[in-house]
Amino acid sequence: MMQGGGRLETAAPAAIELRGISKAFGSVQANRDIYLRVERGTIHGIIGENGAGKSTLMSILYGFYKPDAGEILVGGRPLTIADSQTAIRAGIGMVFQHFKLVQNFTVLENIILGAEEGRLLRPSLSKARGVLRQLAKDYELNVDPDEVVENLSVGHQQRVEILKALYRQADILILDEPTGVLTPAEADHLFRILEGLRAEGKTIILITHKLREIMEITDTVSVMRRGEMVASVKTAETSPEQLAELMVGRKVLLNVQKVPATPGKPVLEVRGLRMVDAAGVERLRGIDLDIRAGEILGVAGVSGNGQTQLLEILGGYPEKGSTVTGKARVNGTPLPLSGAGCNAAERRRQGLGHIPEDRQVEGLIMDFAAWENVAFGYHDAPEYGRGPLMDRDAIRRDAEGKIARFDVRPPSCDLAARNFSGGNQQKIVVAREIERNPDLLLIGQPTRGVDIGAIEFIHKRIVELRDAGKAILLVSVELDEIMSLSDRIAVMFDGRIMGERLPGATTTGELGLLMAGVDPATAPTRDGTLPAHTP
Amino acid sequence: MNKMPKWADVILTPVISLVLAMAISAFVILAIGESPTVALTTMIDGALGSSYGWGFTLYYATNFIFTGLAVMVAYHASLFNIGGEGQAAMGGLGVALVLLSLPLPHWALALPAAMIGAALFGAAWALIPAWLQAKRGSHIVITTIMFNFIAAAALNYILVNLLRPVGSMDPASGRFPEATHLPKLSDMALALGFEWGKNTPVNISFFVAVIACVLVWLLIWRSRLGFEIRAFGKSEPAALYAGINPVRITVIAMLISGGLAGLMAINNVMGEAERLVLNAVEGAGFIGIAVALMGRNHPLGVFLAALLFGFLYQGGGELALWTSIPRELIIVIQALVILFTGALDNMVRMPLERMFLAMRKRGA
Numbered sequence: 001m002m003q004g005g006g007r008l009e010t011a012a013p014a015a016i017e018l019r020g021i022s023k024a025f026g027s028v029q030a031n032r033d034i035y036l037r038v039e040r041g042t043i044h045g046i047i048g049e050n051g052a053g054k055s056t057l058m059s060i061l062y063g064f065y066k067p068d069a070g071e072i073l074v075g076g077r078p079l080t081i082a083d084s085q086t087a088i089r090a091g092i093g094m095v096f097q098h099f100k101l102v103q104n105f106t107v108l109e110n111i112i113l114g115a116e117e118g119r120l121l122r123p124s125l126s127k128a129r130g131v132l133r134q135l136a137k138d139y140e141l142n143v144d145p146d147e148v149v150e151n152l153s154v155g156h157q158q159r160v161e162i163l164k165a166l167y168r169q170a171d172i173l174i175l176d177e178p179t180g181v182l183t184p185a186e187a188d189h190l191f192r193i194l195e196g197l198r199a200e201g202k203t204i205i206l207i208t209h210k211l212r213e214i215m216e217i218t219d220t221v222s223v224m225r226r227g228e229m230v231a232s233v234k235t236a237e238t239s240p241e242q243l244a245e246l247m248v249g250r251k252v253l254l255n256v257q258k259v260p261a262t263p264g265k266p267v268l269e270v271r272g273l274r275m276v277d278a279a280g281v282e283r284l285r286g287i288d289l290d291i292r293a294g295e296i297l298g299v300a301g302v303s304g305n306g307q308t309q310l311l312e313i314l315g316g317y318p319e320k321g322s323t324v325t326g327k328a329r330v331n332g333t334p335l336p337l338s339g340a341g342c343n344a345a346e347r348r349r350q351g352l353g354h355i356p357e358d359r360q361v362e363g364l365i366m367d368f369a370a371w372e373n374v375a376f377g378y379h380d381a382p383e384y385g386r387g388p389l390m391d392r393d394a395i396r397r398d399a400e401g402k403i404a405r406f407d408v409r410p411p412s413c414d415l416a417a418r419n420f421s422g423g424n425q426q427k428i429v430v431a432r433e434i435e436r437n438p439d440l441l442l443i444g445q446p447t448r449g450v451d452i453g454a455i456e457f458i459h460k461r462i463v464e465l466r467d468a469g470k471a472i473l474l475v476s477v478e479l480d481e482i483m484s485l486s487d488r489i490a491v492m493f494d495g496r497i498m499g500e501r502l503p504g505a506t507t508t509g510e511l512g513l514l515m516a517g518v519d520p521a522t523a524p525t526r527d528g529t530l531p532a533h534t535p
Numbered sequence: 536m537n538k539m540p541k542w543a544d545v546i547l548t549p550v551i552s553l554v555l556a557m558a559i560s561a562f563v564i565l566a567i568g569e570s571p572t573v574a575l576t577t578m579i580d581g582a583l584g585s586s587y588g589w590g591f592t593l594y595y596a597t598n599f600i601f602t603g604l605a606v607m608v609a610y611h612a613s614l615f616n617i618g619g620e621g622q623a624a625m626g627g628l629g630v631a632l633v634l635l636s637l638p639l640p641h642w643a644l645a646l647p648a649a650m651i652g653a654a655l656f657g658a659a660w661a662l663i664p665a666w667l668q669a670k671r672g673s674h675i676v677i678t679t680i681m682f683n684f685i686a687a688a689a690l691n692y693i694l695v696n697l698l699r700p701v702g703s704m705d706p707a708s709g710r711f712p713e714a715t716h717l718p719k720l721s722d723m724a725l726a727l728g729f730e731w732g733k734n735t736p737v738n739i740s741f742f743v744a745v746i747a748c749v750l751v752w753l754l755i756w757r758s759r760l761g762f763e764i765r766a767f768g769k770s771e772p773a774a775l776y777a778g779i780n781p782v783r784i785t786v787i788a789m790l791i792s793g794g795l796a797g798l799m800a801i802n803n804v805m806g807e808a809e810r811l812v813l814n815a816v817e818g819a820g821f822i823g824i825a826v827a828l829m830g831r832n833h834p835l836g837v838f839l840a841a842l843l844f845g846f847l848y849q850g851g852g853e854l855a856l857w858t859s860i861p862r863e864l865i866i867v868i869q870a871l872v873i874l875f876t877g878a879l880d881n882m883v884r885m886p887l888e889r890m891f892l893a894m895r896k897r898g899a
Contacts (some may be wrong), residue, residue, distance in 0.1 A: 026892055317775040345778025354776070362776040365769045372762070377777035379762050388758045 013076025015040040015172050015203035016061070017094075021070035023056055024286045030056040032227045034070070038220075043194060043204045045214040045235070048224030049247055049451030050422050054207050057224070058174055062094045063087045074172075089271045093165025097176045099157050104152040107143050107160050108132070111167050128167060135166055139196045141191070155186035162193065172199065179213060184512035191217050207453045209452070211240040211254070212480065223247055248368075258463045261487040262291035267440050267471035268314075271327045273337075275309050275495075279319030283309045285495040286325070292472040293438070296462070298486025298503075299475045301515050306495040307475045308357060311444050313337060314473070316347035330440055348377065353438030355429055357445045357475070359422075364430040366418040370408070371399035372434050373417050382447045406431040407457065423454030430458050434465055441465060444475045455465065459485060479508050493517040540890035541687030544884075545836070550831055552875040552883050553843075560868040569860050581853025582846045588853070590721065590735020595819075597737065597802045598623075600744040602823025603830060604751050605657075605796035609675075610832050612788035613757055613768035618664060618679025619796040621686030626797025627804040628690060629656030630810035631698065634711040645715035646739070648806050649751025650798060657797015658790040660686060665789030669782040675789070683820070694813055708811040717806045738806035747795065748834040750892040754791070755834075764788050769858040796820060821870075828877035840876075847872065 014037045021034040031053045038044045047053050059065045061072065063081040066515065071078050074090045080152055081087050087094075100183065101110050112124045129145055136142050143152070143159050152160070158178060165173055175194075179187040194204055194217060200354045206218060214221050214233060223246040231246050244252040268291040274323055275284040284306050301307055311317065318324050328335040336342045344354070356362035364373050375395045383398070385391030399413050406427045408420070417425055426446065433441060445482040447455040448463065462485060466472055476482050482489055483503050491498045491514035498514040513520045561571035582588045602619040609616035610786040616622075629652035635847055639645040664678035691706070716740045724731035753760040767774040767784040774781060822844055829843070830836025851865025875883070 026895065106750075230631050285569055315776065316778065343778050343780065346774055348778065356776050358772075361770060363775055365766050367769050368766070374767065377774075379777075385759075388760065389753070390757060390762060391757055392757075 007409060012040065012373055013039055013043075014073070016205075017073040018061075019068045019071050019073070021057065021060060021072070023060060023065060025392075026320045027445050029227050031067070032061070034229045036222055036229060036232065038203060038205060040075075040203055041198060042205060042219040043198055043217055043242040045221040046205060046207045046219035046224065047209060047214055047243060047247060049209070049453070050449060051451070052224040052247070053227040054224055055176065056227075058094070058176060058205070058207060059249045061087065061174065062092060070146070088168050088170070091171035091174050092256050093162075093168060095158065095161040095165060095175045095178060096208065097178075097180065100162050101149045101157060101160060104105070106146050106147060106148055107152070109147075110149055110160055113165050115168060119512065120197075131167055131351065132163065132243070135163060138200070139166075141166075141193060151494055154181045154187075155183070155189070158182070159192065159193070170202075172205065174207070176207045178206070178207070178380070179208070179210065183304070183515055184508060186517055187213075192441075210480075211243055213239055216420065219487025225249055244452055248451075250453075252452055252456055255462060256459045256484045258485075261295040261466065263487070264469060265293055266290055267293050267330045267331055268473065269327075270314075270479060271483075273310070273313065273326035273328065275306075275307075275313060276323045277319055283322075283495050284313075287495075287497060289473075289490065289497070291473055293439075293471050294466055294469045295487040296466050296472040296474055296485055298482040298489045299473065299492055300479060300482045300489055300490035300511055303477050305492045307444070307492055307516075309495075310492075311354070311357060311442055311473075311475055314347075315352070315356070316342055316344040318342065342392065344377065345380065348436075348438075351439035353433040353441040354434055355433050355441065355443045357448075359425050359429050360418075360446065364417040364425060367416055369414050369416055370403065370420070370428055371396045371413040373428055374399035374402055376432070378436065380434070402431040402435055402438040403428070405435075406461075423450040423453070426450050427454060430461060434461055437465075437468075438470065440471045440473070442473050442475075445477065445480065446474070447476075447481060479511060482511075491515055538773070539888050541653035543891060544885060545568035545831065548880070548884050548887060549831075549840075549876055552880065552889070553872060555883070556868070556871040556875040559871055563867055567860070567864070569858065572861060574858060577854055578850030580816040581857070586730075586732040587735055588849060590732030590737045591709075591719070591849040591852075592842070592845040593741055594735060594737040594802070594807065595746045596841040598799050598819040599822050599826045599841035600748065600838060600846050601799035602796050602820050603778050603796075603826030603841050604747055604823075604834065605792045606823045606827035607830070607832045607834070607837055608751060608755065608764070608790055608795060609792035610827060611761075611768045612764045612784055613663075613771075614711050614720065614785065614788060614792070615676050616661065616679055616789065616792045616796075617676055617824065618646045618682050618793070618820070619823045620816050620818070621679070621683035622660045622793040622796035623816045623820050624683075624686045624690050626653035626657040627752040627811050627815050629653045629797060630800040630804045631708045631711075632656075634715050635698075635708060635865060636806065639712070642670055642715055646717065646743075646801065646805075649715070649801050650743070653797040653800040653804075654794035654846040655797070657800075658794040660797070661789040661793025662786065665786045665793075669785035677763070687814070691813065694811065698811065706813050710810045711805065715805070716809055717801070719806075732808065736807040738802065740802035740806045743798070743801065747798065747839070748838050751795070752834040760787065779885065784812070791874060796823070802855070825873040825877055828873075828880070834841075843872075859860075 016038040018034050018036040022102055023031040034057060046054050056065065058092050060067050061081065062082045063086055070338065072081060077092055102113065108128055113130045116124045132145050141159050141163055143156050145164065149157060149160065149271060182190060198204060202330055208214060218235045221235050221238065221243065222233060222245060223230050225247060240254060244254055256431050268289065270287055270289040273284055273287040274282065287310060288298065299307055310402060312318055313324055314328065324337040326337065328337060330352065333423060360366060361532065365376060396413055403411050405414065408424050408427045417428065446458055450458065462472060474485055486503050489501045489503055489506065489511065491511055493515060494517060498517065510520050562575050564571045582592045602623060605619050606616055630649045632654035633648050637648060640647055659739060660682060664675050664682055667673040667678050668675040689842055694706045699706060717740065719737060720737045720741065722730045755765065761782055763779045766777060767779055767781060771781055799819060808815060813869065819857040826837055826840040827843055829840040847869050854860050854865055855862040
């Protein structure tokens with residue numbers, strides 16, 4: 001089943017074949033002797049941890065990097081891809097994780113951008129309009145061609161990216177982590193589009209770290225680990241457990257092991273929390289929450305439905321210019337929601353810890369060394385030195401301990417945060433916040449962009465904190481994470497809690513409906529074809 | 536992980552920038568029909584060839600250390616304080632008011648008093664732009680520039696109408712009392728029994744500047760406040776997350792910055808002129824920007840860059856005195872140095888980084 005070098009032999013020329021591709025950056029070997037064969041008319045998954053070399057490989061395929069060695073065959077013919085223009089001419093289209101759209105252009109203008117013909121725009125635009133109409137009919141790719149891109153939902157923006165590639169007559173479509181920003185319903189829709197494209201004979205390469213998606217949609221899957229292609233297998237002949245083991249190089253527990261919660265006294269009580277931002281938009285519309293000691297409350301929802309605001313307010317730093325009303329108490333003591341008492345330092349003194357949603361923007365100072373980041377937010381703590389000067393030795397000793405206990409790699413205190421991988425950066429943040437033993441830990445997207453091995457580790461630590469009788473508020477857009485970690489699940493939509501469910505008594509389908517603003521208990525059931533949410 | 540060794544980053548890059556600036560300056564000197572070698576030897580002789588030259592070089596360097604530190608502290612909070620000129624001018628007013636109104640019997644008392652006056656006035660002049668930035672989002676570059684003009688105009692008025700002694704035609708304050716005159720380094724050398732830097736303005740303020748370098752280093756890299764300033768400068772969202780108050784840090788960093796710029800007045804106003812004259816700062820506030828940039832925002836770098844600019848200032852003066860190269864050319868040379876070490880830093884840095892990467896690759 002698994003073959004050395006990862007080649008599957010077939011007679012017809014492959015859509016894409018890579019032979020012995022290698023690429024190094026400085027002393028880092030990003031790709032080592034890669035063989036890959038992607039058959040025409042299939043969906044081929046490429047899976048691997050962060051830093052395994054997936055993106056480098058795709059960048060080589062799209063002409064962003066020149067390989068140090070090896071050759072690329074497109075449709076059986078060798079091709080030197082010197083730039084993305086060559087790739088496009090060879091029929092390769094790429095949908096990036098971060099869209100490359102001009103926000104204040106219309107859909108149509110974005111689609112012809114770079115593919116304009118002649119000196120005047122009008123002929124190109126009307127031609128594109130015709131092509132677009134046809135594509136929309138063929139593949140369920142409905143987007144209003146005259147809408148300005150910044151008014152589109154994320155799911156629709158992604159469709160524009162796909163349309164751009166198809167407009168350039170791409171036969172081979174590469175999608176880099178396409179579902180990271182989508183609701184389950186939007187992801188389902190995307191998968192239907194991809195299946196439609198496959199039925200038309202297009203070839204699709206799907207880069208993802210989500211095992212569920214690989215199992216759901218791909219025909220074949222290749223696994224990368226540390227720059228090497230470790231296996232290429234037929235999806236039907238493998239299992240998530242086996243893929244995870246291939247990715248990480250050891251056995252991984254995909255499901256969090258935990259005993260049922262034994263909730264104690266209430267730790268966090270939130271009543272009628274409302275927030276109106278500086279632009280006058282109501283972001284939170286009356287949130288009520290309770291978390292008891294020793295339980296994890298998971299907050300599910302598509303990003304942008306008020307979770308960020310909830311975390312920021314509880315964390316002590318509501319958005320500038322916003323108005324917050326309502327009440328919140330921790331261990332019976334009111335949390336000031338505005339004014340001088342409302343700041344993150346005060347919250348920490350009240351026993352709150354906070355793992356923020358974006359470690360690179362909030363949780364860490366990327367240019368600071370690891371040891372400085374271990375003190376970050378707690379730099380006023382007396383054990384880090386008395387008086388105005390900081391005791392560097394004390395902080396470093398503490399940081400070394402945390403780095404060792406959380407298995408941060410490389411175990412170097414002096415390395416700047418930006419030089420750690422995403423998973424290890426997150427471990428630094430998690431170590432800092434969890435080891436303070438907070439009564440209430442706020443967690444936002446704890447495993448975004450974190451590799452599987454580190455996810456397992458971080459999840460284990462979160463459950464340990466719960467078992468030590470602490471209250472945890474977990475915000476995540478990953479439903480799997482919410483389902484496996486939470487003791488109770490609250491679903492947020494448009495600044496409200498749509499409903500609360502117990503993880504054992506609900507399904508991702510039901511949660512998905514709640515996330516889209518539909519309460520399955522009251523609304524008539526639909527067949528899963530929900531309109532994508534536009535904010 | 537680092538692209539090149541630290542010594543290449545800290546020493547090699549500025550030295551190459553400097554050499555490039557010198558080379559282009561040589562072409563300019565050639566173009567006006569003068570000899571670059573004569574120009575260079577005149578500058579080196581005039582600035583570094585005698586204790587007299589050193590006396591002036593160090594005097595100018597003292598000014599630049601203060602203004603360079605001022606720019607540097609604000610820079611670590613991600614604030615570009617271009618108002619050093621105005622803040623130093625106001626510091627001069629503080630010094631003059633303290634020395635003219637308080638009967639201070641000895642320089643050892645007058646110096647700390649004048650320092651407080653200088654720092655307070657400089658800091659106060661930075662406070663308004665800081666507050667406007669923190670509370671209203673008015674860009675600090677714009678406001679500090681504007682405050683330079685306001686300071687110049689205000690000082691003009693104050694000198695002419697308020698501080699000018701009755702009957703004097705000179706728009707300057709009266710002379711400070713004899714007892715408050717700061718000891719010159721030449722006097723101190725004489726007391727130690729040797730002659731050094733006779734008739735040069737360098738005075739005890741130079742040592743104050745050196746101490747300021749050490750204190751600023753402690754502040755930025757060893758203190759909690761410095762930690763907060765640097766964290767805020769790197770990422771405001773992260774600072775908020777960590778409970779660092781952006782308004783507080785903006786205001787404090789600018790107060791320290793303005794105070795340091797103001798402190799320059801103990802050198803030029805108290806130590807050299809011994810009265811407050813019009814346009815006492817003479818552009819040192821702006822040189823501070825180049826000094827901080829070239830010094831890579833580290834006190835040691837600021838110290839070395841200040842010495843370099845002190846050399847350029849003094850050497851340039853000598854050039855105008857002894858050769859037929861016009862005084863303006865020295866401004867061209869200084870501008871080239873600023874251009875290469877500041878604005879075009881990456882032009883030198885990136886090829887160097889590539890070179891070191893290639894060397895490492897071959898070595899690996």
